[in-house]
Amino acid sequence: MAAGDCDAVSIEVGHFALILACAIATVSALAGLLLWRSGQRLAQVLAQASILQFVLVAVAFLAVVQAFVVSDFSLKLAVDNSHSLKPLIFKISGVWGNHEGSLLLWILILVLFGALVAAFGRRLPADLLNLVLGAQSLLVAAFGGFTLFTSNPFARMSPPPLEGSDLNPILQDIGLAIHPPLLYAGYVGFSICFSFAMAALISGRIDQAWARWVRPWTMLSWVFLTLGIAMGSYWAYYELGWGGWWFWDPVENASFMPWLAGTALLHSALVMEKRNALKIWTIFLSIITFSLSLLGTFLVRSGILTSVHTFASDPTRGLVILTILAVLIGGAFLLFALRASSLRQGGLFAPISREGALILNNLFLATAVGAVLVGTLYPLLLDALAGTTISVGAPFFNLTFGALMAPLLLVLPFGPLLPWKRADLVAAGQRLVGAAGLAIFLTILVSALGGISISLAPLGLLLGFWVTFGAFAELIERGRIGRIPVGESVRRLVGLPRTIWSTALGHMGLGLTVLGIVSVTAWETELVTTLNPGETAELSGYSLAFDSFEQIPGPNYMADTGHFTVTAPGGGTKTLEAERRTYVASGMPTTEAAIETYGLSQFYLQLGEPLDNTHVVRIWYKPYILLIWIGALVMAGAGVLSLTDRRLRVGAPQRAAKQVMEPAE
Amino acid sequence: MKRLLTLLALVLCLVMPVLAVSPDEMLDDPALEQRARDISAGLRCLVCQNQSIDDSDADLARDLRVLVRERLVAGDSNAEVEQYLVDRYGEYVLLNPRLNNHTLILWIAAPALLALGLFGLFLGHAASVIHVQS
Numbered sequence: 001m002a003a004g005d006c007d008a009v010s011i012e013v014g015h016f017a018l019i020l021a022c023a024i025a026t027v028s029a030l031a032g033l034l035l036w037r038s039g040q041r042l043a044q045v046l047a048q049a050s051i052l053q054f055v056l057v058a059v060a061f062l063a064v065v066q067a068f069v070v071s072d073f074s075l076k077l078a079v080d081n082s083h084s085l086k087p088l089i090f091k092i093s094g095v096w097g098n099h100e101g102s103l104l105l106w107i108l109i110l111v112l113f114g115a116l117v118a119a120f121g122r123r124l125p126a127d128l129l130n131l132v133l134g135a136q137s138l139l140v141a142a143f144g145g146f147t148l149f150t151s152n153p154f155a156r157m158s159p160p161p162l163e164g165s166d167l168n169p170i171l172q173d174i175g176l177a178i179h180p181p182l183l184y185a186g187y188v189g190f191s192i193c194f195s196f197a198m199a200a201l202i203s204g205r206i207d208q209a210w211a212r213w214v215r216p217w218t219m220l221s222w223v224f225l226t227l228g229i230a231m232g233s234y235w236a237y238y239e240l241g242w243g244g245w246w247f248w249d250p251v252e253n254a255s256f257m258p259w260l261a262g263t264a265l266l267h268s269a270l271v272m273e274k275r276n277a278l279k280i281w282t283i284f285l286s287i288i289t290f291s292l293s294l295l296g297t298f299l300v301r302s303g304i305l306t307s308v309h310t311f312a313s314d315p316t317r318g319l320v321i322l323t324i325l326a327v328l329i330g331g332a333f334l335l336f337a338l339r340a341s342s343l344r345q346g347g348l349f350a351p352i353s354r355e356g357a358l359i360l361n362n363l364f365l366a367t368a369v370g371a372v373l374v375g376t377l378y379p380l381l382l383d384a385l386a387g388t389t390i391s392v393g394a395p396f397f398n399l400t401f402g403a404l405m406a407p408l409l410l411v412l413p414f415g416p417l418l419p420w421k422r423a424d425l426v427a428a429g430q431r432l433v434g435a436a437g438l439a440i441f442l443t444i445l446v447s448a449l450g451g452i453s454i455s456l457a458p459l460g461l462l463l464g465f466w467v468t469f470g471a472f473a474e475l476i477e478r479g480r481i482g483r484i485p486v487g488e489s490v491r492r493l494v495g496l497p498r499t500i501w502s503t504a505l506g507h508m509g510l511g512l513t514v515l516g517i518v519s520v521t522a523w524e525t526e527l528v529t530t531l532n533p534g535e536t537a538e539l540s541g542y543s544l545a546f547d548s549f550e551q552i553p554g555p556n557y558m559a560d561t562g563h564f565t566v567t568a569p570g571g572g573t574k575t576l577e578a579e580r581r582t583y584v585a586s587g588m589p590t591t592e593a594a595i596e597t598y599g600l601s602q603f604y605l606q607l608g609e610p611l612d613n614t615h616v617v618r619i620w621y622k623p624y625i626l627l628i629w630i631g632a633l634v635m636a637g638a639g640v641l642s643l644t645d646r647r648l649r650v651g652a653p654q655r656a657a658k659q660v661m662e663p664a665e
Numbered sequence: 666m667k668r669l670l671t672l673l674a675l676v677l678c679l680v681m682p683v684l685a686v687s688p689d690e691m692l693d694d695p696a697l698e699q700r701a702r703d704i705s706a707g708l709r710c711l712v713c714q715n716q717s718i719d720d721s722d723a724d725l726a727r728d729l730r731v732l733v734r735e736r737l738v739a740g741d742s743n744a745e746v747e748q749y750l751v752d753r754y755g756e757y758v759l760l761n762p763r764l765n766n767h768t769l770i771l772w773i774a775a776p777a778l779l780a781l782g783l784f785g786l787f788l789g790h791a792a793s794v795i796h797v798q799s
Contacts, residue, residue: 249715348793363782371775378771388767391709393717393760400775530688608687616687 011075014063015154018104021056021111022144024049025137032134036127036202043126046133047118053140054115061095061108064153068095074160077101077153083166083585085556093177094167099317100153102180106297107143109181109188113217114140117192124213131199132192139191142324150317166556166585175235183228183255187293189221190262194290197283198332201339211273211282216643218269218289222262223639229255230632238593243604243620245520245628248397253376254296257369261289264365267358275355275420277348280340281362287336291329292369298325350422357415364408371400409463409514413470416503417477431473439465450523450623460518468511471504502642509634516600516627525621530614540621541569542603549615557581559592562607562615566596578607600626686719690727692734701734704746708733709760717760 028049035042067075068091071084081098082091096105114136121129147153196214200206232255237245246252265285271278298321349355375392383389413435417428443462452458476482478500479493527539531546538544547563564576576594583590594605601623608616686705692698702719708729710721718726718733729750736746750758762768 244720247715351790359786363779363786367775367779367782370778374771374774378768378774382767386767389755389757390762390768391715391757391760392762392771393707393709393715395707395761396771399761404775404779528686528688528691611687611689 010063010066011072011154011156014060015152017056017063018060018144018154019148021053021060022141022148024053024056025111025140025144028053028137029134029141032130032132032137033202034134036130036134036199038130040126043129043133046130046137047121050111050114050118050133050136053137054111057104057108057111057144060154061104064101064104065092065095068092071164072160073162073164074156074158076155076157079157079161079164081167082164083556084163085584086167086172087555089174089177090167090172094171096180097167097171097176100147100151100155102184103143103147103151104153105181106184106188107140107147109184110136110140110143110191113189113192117195117217121213127203128196128199128205128210131202132195135195135198136191139195139328142328146320146324150320163585166583169557169581169583169586169588169590172583173235173239175231175239179228179232179235182224182231184297186221186223186225186228186262187255187258187297189217189224190258190286190290190293192217192221193265193286194332197286198335200283200343201335204339204342206279206283206343208273208276211269214282214286215266215269215273218262218265219639219643222259222266223636223643225255225259225262226632226636226639229259230629230636233632234629238595239590243593243606243622245625248375248394250299250376251296253372253397254292254299257372257376258289258292258296260365260369260372261285261292264362264369265289267361267365271355271358275349277355278359279343283340283343284336285362285366287329287332288369291332292373294325294329349420352418352425353423354415354418354420356423357411357418360411361408361415364404368401368404368408371404372397375400406459406463409467409510412467412507412510413473416471416474416500416507431477432470434476435466435469435473438469452522454522457518457522460514460522464511464515464518466511467514468508471507471511474500475504498641498645502638502645504638505641506635506638509631509636509638511631512627512634513631516624516629516631519624519627520622523623524625527619529617530611531617532614537617537619539619542619542621543567544605544617544619546615546617547575554581556585557583560607562617564594564605566603566605568598576605578605580607580609597626600624600630602626686730687727690730690734692738697734697737700743701730701737704733704737704743705730707747707760708750709758711754711758 028046031042032046064075064077066072067078068082069088071078071082071091073079073082077095077098077100081094081101086094095101114133117129117132117136121132124132193214196210196217200210229252232252233245236247237243265282268278268282268285272282375397379390379392413432414425414428417431418425439462442465443458446461447458450457475493475496478496479489481489484492525540527537529537531537533546533548536543536545543566545565545567547565549560549562552559552561558581560580562578564578565573566576567573574596576596578594579592581590581592582588591606591608594607596603596605601621602625604620604622606618608618610616686702692701705719706717708718710716710718710723710726710729712723712725713721716726718729732750733746736749741749747759756763756767762771764772
């Protein structure tokens with residue numbers, strides 16, 4: 001009984017901490033945005049207030065985690081989403097596997113980023129810091145208020161039930177422990193760009209120092225979002241049980257749009273940092289990227305978009321959240337419309353130049369964002385305005401998105417080879433001859449070996465190889481590989497700024513992802529059949545034997561387990577276990593596919609439902625599918641590498657700026 | 666007792682999930698079956714969230730898969746099968762919307778945005794050239 005009292009107290013302490021954090025955020029927002037000219041003293045107070053907000057929200061969050069861990073069912077959230085038999089990791093991840101808890105996690109990350117700016121931003125001009133922390137606090141106040149008034153995670157239940165109703169079985173997976181926090185860190189990280197953009201618009205001051213500050217935050221958020229999306233994709237791939245890795249589901253699109261916009265922002269902020277150009281566009285992209293992040297998080301919650309990701313939604317909540325979004329996003333764009341013209345443009349350049357290439361990148365990425373946005377929202381608008389229901393699914397997105405990405409991938413390798421201001425396209429082309437030749441050779445080779453099952457497959461391969469190898473052209477050029485002794489080349493390469501390496505790796509990662517997508521789309525094989533224990537099946541040279549079948553109880557489910565042996569064409573054998581689980585509390589079934597990795601390819605096996613006393617078995621061979629996620633990891637790694645660049649580590653922006661301002665070659 | 670068991674089996678059938686394409690639905694003719702798969706991938710499972718009937722485990726998706734195969738066996742072309750389903754379930758059943766009055770804006774949005782962007786860049790460049798000359 002004493003323990004129960006103690007838990008009850010911790011829940012109320014958490015509740016109080018969240019209320020207090022919101023109150024502090026409200027005051028900070030008013031002070032920061034209205035009195036931003038007050039200088040250093042206010043900046044110090046706001047910085048401390050930001051750190052305090054983080055501590056308070058962390059206390060609130062831990063209180064909920066505590067209630068889930070000890071299965072304190074006086075907390076309604078725990079009753080609805082937890083179960084005392086659930087493994088510890090899923091008790092913890094269950095905290096954010098629902099509407100209220102995921103909002104709390106969202107706010108925790110929001111205040112964490114605010115606290116990071118406060119901690120690392122001591123050297124920022126006081127006026128700028130006041131505005132940034134003010135804008136950040138405004139977001140905390142708005143979403144904290146929304147949480148407390150409409151979706152309170154601290155709602156209690158009396159008398160507490162003896163047992164919880166468990167978490168959706170599909171969410172009882174290590175994926176839920178990792179995917180939402182990564183995704184949210186990405187989404188919410190862009191709030192820093194948004195707050196910096198607001199600060200620039202309100203103060204009317206924006207310069208290269210601004211871009212130098214914004215770019216690492218953009219990069220950090222982008223790295224998280226890249227990992228979050230890749231993780232979500234792999235999770236869907238192994239959990240949903242039929243091996244699809246991207247569905248163009250509205251919620252996937254909602255996370256993909258900020259990623260596309262964030263990628264564009266990374267590139268445009270580069271132009272601003274190095275050449276003091278594209279200021280207005282960079283501000284615009286900062287606002288767009290965070291607005292899309294907000295849409296990504298909350299359009300789902302509003303209940304407007306229905307999808308597998310929708311947690312229980314109710315109309316009043318939807319209306320409130322839409323109002324908050326309209327005021328925040330609308331306000332930001334109004335401010336932009338009123339103040340953007342006051343920002344002076346600088347840095348002239350010719351169309352064929354590094355700047356020109358980065359603008360082309362932005363044009364295609366921004367159009368892709370538009371295409372995905374229209375495709376996602378159009379059915380809703382048409383239904384609301386004309387009463388006609390249509391579906392916009394994968395075939396539409398593949399076509400429009402693919403058509404926009406093909407030219408982008410085609411011109412991408414030229415970008416890093418073009419000097420700033422004015423460039424020679426022929427000279428850049430000459431350095432890419434090797435990459436082009438290699439790409440053409442490999443495309444012909446692979447097409448000849450694999451056969452052309454889809455007419456566009458060779459084009460996809462060509463673009464994938466081209467981007468992958470083209471990424472190395474700048475390294476080869478700078479290392480003078482083949483023209484000077486090898487040792488000298490290595491010394492040169494090691495001495496290169498990390499941003500050069502980061503660009504090459506990032507672009508190579510994209511190429512690898514493209515190659516994985518093309519390969520699995522064109523050459524995946526599938527077999528759907530019925531098997532009994534003792535029987536065998538064949539697919540793409542792999543032989544599968546169904547050894548035995550048994551029913552095993554798990555901690556909170558019953559499992560039908562099939563034991564299989566797969567023999568590779570080379571001869572090696574592996575044993576696999578595929579399961580169909582039925583969860584005790586909800587009666588919901590899930591499938592646990594068995595996946596065996598061969599190099600970069602995977603053999604994917606799913607045990608289907610029983611049919612006339614035999615078992616339905618589905619097997620897929622997915623050639624080079626791992627490249628899709630390896631490419632994403634390489635891209636994220638490239639982002640991390642860029643964050644460790646000298647100019648950020650040493651923290652001497654003046655000197656470093658001069659170094660990187662030198663023309664590319 | 667036997668009737669009770671039959672009843673129990675029936676109820677269990679309804680409760681057990683039916684997963685995507687089952688061997689008992691599939692056609693013997695591999696060419697026809699492949700056509701059925703291709704058509705299925707472009708048809709929406711009407712009771713699901715954004716899934717094609719080829720991927721979905723819903724009962725309705727199964728019914729539609731069987732229907733698609735029946736039409737193919739009856740000798741329909743791919744387009745005729747699609748039209749057959751559109752006549753019954755409306756354009757909502759198509760994952761790739763047809764180009765018509767309702768979807769004109771949807772289809773031209775991306776090309777229009779790209780054209781607008783290019784035009785904007787052209788204007789911006791022209792303005793900067795004039796700026797430099799003056």
